[in-house]
Every structure is written in structure tokens, then in C-alpha cells.
Amino acid sequence: MPTETLLVRADANPEIGIGHVMRCVALAQAWRDAGGRVAFALAAGAKELGPRLRAEGADVLEVSTEPGTAEDAAQTVELCRRYKAQWLVLDGYHFSREYRESVNAGTTRLLLVDDHGESAPYQCDVVLNPNPFASDALYASRGDRPCFLVGPHYALLRREFLDFPRQGPSTPTTAKRILLTFGGADQDNVTLLVLQALDEISEPRLEITVVIGASNPNMESLAKATAKSSHAARLLSNVGNMPEVISKADLAISAGGVTCCELAFMRVPMFLITLATNHEESVEAWGRAKAAWAGGWFDVLKRKSLSESLRRVIGDAELRREFVENAARVVDGKGAQRVVEGLRCAQAGDRSSPSRAGRE
Numbered sequence: 001m002p003t004e005t006l007l008v009r010a011d012a013n014p015e016i017g018i019g020h021v022m023r024c025v026a027l028a029q030a031w032r033d034a035g036g037r038v039a040f041a042l043a044a045g046a047k048e049l050g051p052r053l054r055a056e057g058a059d060v061l062e063v064s065t066e067p068g069t070a071e072d073a074a075q076t077v078e079l080c081r082r083y084k085a086q087w088l089v090l091d092g093y094h095f096s097r098e099y100r101e102s103v104n105a106g107t108t109r110l111l112l113v114d115d116h117g118e119s120a121p122y123q124c125d126v127v128l129n130p131n132p133f134a135s136d137a138l139y140a141s142r143g144d145r146p147c148f149l150v151g152p153h154y155a156l157l158r159r160e161f162l163d164f165p166r167q168g169p170s171t172p173t174t175a176k177r178i179l180l181t182f183g184g185a186d187q188d189n190v191t192l193l194v195l196q197a198l199d200e201i202s203e204p205r206l207e208i209t210v211v212i213g214a215s216n217p218n219m220e221s222l223a224k225a226t227a228k229s230s231h232a233a234r235l236l237s238n239v240g241n242m243p244e245v246i247s248k249a250d251l252a253i254s255a256g257g258v259t260c261c262e263l264a265f266m267r268v269p270m271f272l273i274t275l276a277t278n279h280e281e282s283v284e285a286w287g288r289a290k291a292a293w294a295g296g297w298f299d300v301l302k303r304k305s306l307s308e309s310l311r312r313v314i315g316d317a318e319l320r321r322e323f324v325e326n327a328a329r330v331v332d333g334k335g336a337q338r339v340v341e342g343l344r345c346a347q348a349g350d351r352s353s354p355s356r357a358g359r360e
Contacts, residue, residue, distance in 0.1 A: 012045030030336035068094035073102035133285035175250035200307035264327035
């Protein structure tokens with residue numbers, strides 16, 4: 001699909017984080033690799049993420065209205081026309097049925113990222129749900145129109161992860177190097193709760209790396225907590241070399257978002273905590289697959305019980321090895337290429353090939 005334009009409509013802010021935009025970067029990279037052109041349209045986060053997106057060769061456009069409104073939809077349609085976009089990608093929970101109907105009225109084809117199977121009717125050309133719990137059964141009454149790209153075979157991983165040398169099969173007896181990351185925001189400061197729980201572990205002495213986003217409002221309290229930690233702890237903000245940071249970890253403590261797929265691909269065992277309703281199913285799915293420790297909701301976790309669970313995972317090499325092996329089966333790194341192939345098939349009118357490609 002040389003010279004064809006993909007326009008991504010997504011947003012980023014302290015409440016929703018940057019995950020919606022950043023996973024679309026992976027799709028943009030695969031689209032450009034196939035010879036296409038990419039533009040990102042953001043009503044929130046354009047100034048913060050603009051340099052990162054431009055570095056990928058994408059145009060960055062600002063939608064100058066409240067996200068998800070009729071005015072937003074009208075501006076998005078106009079941008080599609082201006083850029084002669086063949087495909088529009090919607091990634092965000094604030095794009096309502098009315099919004100989707102408005103932007104789907106033109107000639108641009110529509111890919112809808114649907115994380116929970118709750119966006120019916122699917123008045124679009126392709127539905128993408130790359131989550132570990134997603135399956136064909138979730139869309140049993142899906143109808144005939146869209147192509148459905150379902151399951152973690154379609155997980156979107158950026159090139160920085162795909163090109164980074166991954167860890168070998170060895171698993172240390174004790175996980176001493178701990179990565180703590182809860183995405184770009186962490187409004188509830190779950191990071192601090194976990195740091196306090198780790199301080200309850202006296203042996204072994206840990207090396208803790210805390211990664212927070214530039215929009216994290218808890219910088220001051222986390223800086224104090226890392227400085228006072230009984231372990232060797234450091235705080236990193238707005239990290240540009242995340243694959244390298246991940247590669248040095250024996251265990252990652254994270255939420256249930258797109259970071260899980262990155263950790264799975266990088267072969268780092270995961271201890272997951274649910275921060276938001278939209279992550280609950282994912283955390284449970286990783287746990288059911290025995291690909292991670294599912295720690296439950298942050299707001300019911302007590303420091304002592306969290307510390308005990310962490311102590312168990314840190315000291316159980318066989319359990320962590322099982323997590324890594326099972327997670328590696330879930331995410332193989334070819335998801336973005338499969339999605340581009342799915343778009344190609346949908347454009348050609350073939351609605352069966354994408355599903356077969358996702359199961360190879």
C-alpha cells in the first residue's frame with residue numbers, strides 16, 4: 001500500500017496515560033515500513049508527544065476542541081480529507097458510537113481499537129482487540145461488516161523493542177533487580193505503596209529502578225521514598241531507552257496495560273497490580289495463563305500482604321521461569337505487521353485472511 005495515508009486519532013494526558021498513542025506508534029512504524037504515510041491527530045498530548053511522533057516520520061496535528069465531541073469528529077473528518085487518508089485509526093475510550101458514526105460517514109476506512117468488546121454496533125471496517133483475554137467468542141454476534149483482528153497475536157510492539165537483544169533463558173535464583181513502572185501517570189501513587197511494601201523485605205537487598213512518566217504528579221513523594229529506601233533504589237523520569245531498562249530487570253512490577261506485552265516480549269517476569277477497570281480483565285487473563293502474578297486491585301492491597309506476595313515471587317525462580325515461558329507464547333512481536341496485513345486484506349475485500357494470519 002505505498003503512499004497511502006494512515007491517520008491516527010488518539011490522546012494522552014495524566015488521567016489516561018500515553019499508552020493509546022504509544023501502541024499506535026508501533027502500527028505507524030509497520031505502516032511506514034510498507035511504504036505508507038502516517039499522521040497523528042491529538043486533542044490532548046500533542047505538545048508532549050509531538051517530538052517523539054515526528055521522530056518516527058509522522059505529521060502531528062492538533063485537534064483544537066474537547067476530545068470526543070461532535071466538534072472533534074468534524075475536525076477529524078476534515079483532517080482525513082486534507083490528508084486524503086485511506087485509513088483512520090481510533091484508539092481511545094472517549095470515541096462514542098455517535099462519534100464513530102460521524103467520522104465513518106466519509107470515504108476513509110475506519111479501524112477501531114476495541115479493548116473490551118463493548119463498542120457494538122461495529123460500524124467500521126476493522127476491529128482490533130489485542131488483549132490477552134480477547135477471543136472470537138467475545139464477538140460472537142459481530143455481524144458481517146468488519147474484519148476482526150482479535151487476541152495478543154496482534155499486540156502492537158514498537159521497533160525499539162523488536163530490535164533490542166532479548167534475555168536468554170536463564171533465571172536467577174533470586175530476583176534482586178526490580179523494575180517498578182505504572183505507566184505515564186499513576187494518579188493514585190501505587191508506586192509509593194509498592195516501594196513501601198518492598199521496604200518490608202529485609203533480605204535479599206534489592207536493586208530497585210522506579211520509572212515514571214513526565215506527567216506523574218507524585219515526583220516529590222517518590223523521590224523522597226527512593227532516597228530513604230532500605231534497598232538501592234533510583235528514580236527515572238520520562239525514560240527514552242525503556243527496552244534497555246527492562247532488559248536489566250529480574251522482575252517487573254507493573255499495571256495491566258500495554259507495558260505487559262513489552263515485558264512479555266522482553267522475557268521479564270511480571271507481577272501485575274490492577275489500577276483501573278479497563279485493566280482488570282487483562283491482569284486476570286495474564287494470571288490465568290500463568291504468565292504473571294495477578295496481585296489484584298491496588299485499593300484493597302495491604303502493605304503486609306503485598307510484601308509477602310512479592311517476597312514469594314522474588315524467591316521462587318521456578319515460578320518466574322514459568323511466567324516467562326508462558327508469556328513468550330502469548331506475544332511474539334509480529335502483531336503490528338499482522339495488523340497492517342489485516343488492513344490490506346480488508347481493503348481488498350478479504351475478511352478471512354487476517355484471522356488466519358493471527359494464528360500462524
